[in-house]
Amino acid sequence: MAVDIKNLNHSQLTELIAKAQSRQGELQKEKVTRLRDKINAMIKEEGLTFDDVFGQRAPKSKRAGTTVAAKYRNPADPEQVWSGRGKRPRWFNDALKAGTSEKDMLA
Structure with missing residues (x-):
């Protein structure tokens, strides 16, 4: 055609x-x-x-997409939290430089 x-x-x-x-x-x-x-x-x-x-297909991870509880909280702004995983947030590094210890920022 x-x-x-x-x-x-x-x-x-x-x-x-x-x-x-x-x-x-x-x-x-x-x-x-x-x-x-x-x-x-x-x-x-x-x-x-x-x-x-x-081979058998691997089951989907149950952990995929789940959120992790906050481990650290910004003393200057309690709304800002960090789970302790991944890159440290700027506020966390700034607080460490200012003399705040990690223990003081635990949530």
């Missing part, structure tokens, strides 16, 4: 491109599905499971 694109206007070309990209995506999904089916058939033919071949 040959399309003479020289006779198409801008909107027709845009529509043709959108349809072609959509079809390209469909073909890609079909290809992936066929390959997945082939792999599963081969694994089943050998009497194995997916996990036997590729």
Whole structure:
């Protein structure tokens, strides 16, 4: 099927491109599905499971995205807190330079 694109206007070309990209995506999904089916058939033919071949997937970490309780509090502004993890905040370093000990800033 040959399309003479020289006779198409801008909107027709845009529509043709959108349809072609959509079809390209469909073909890609079909290809992936066929390959997945082939792999599963081969694994089943050998009497194995997916996990036997590729290993078990690691469960998602329960700690991901959790917040940590504040360990230090800014004596000058109690709203500012730090968990003690990661880079020290500027207020913490400034307080240390001013002579405040870490123990004095414990929350």
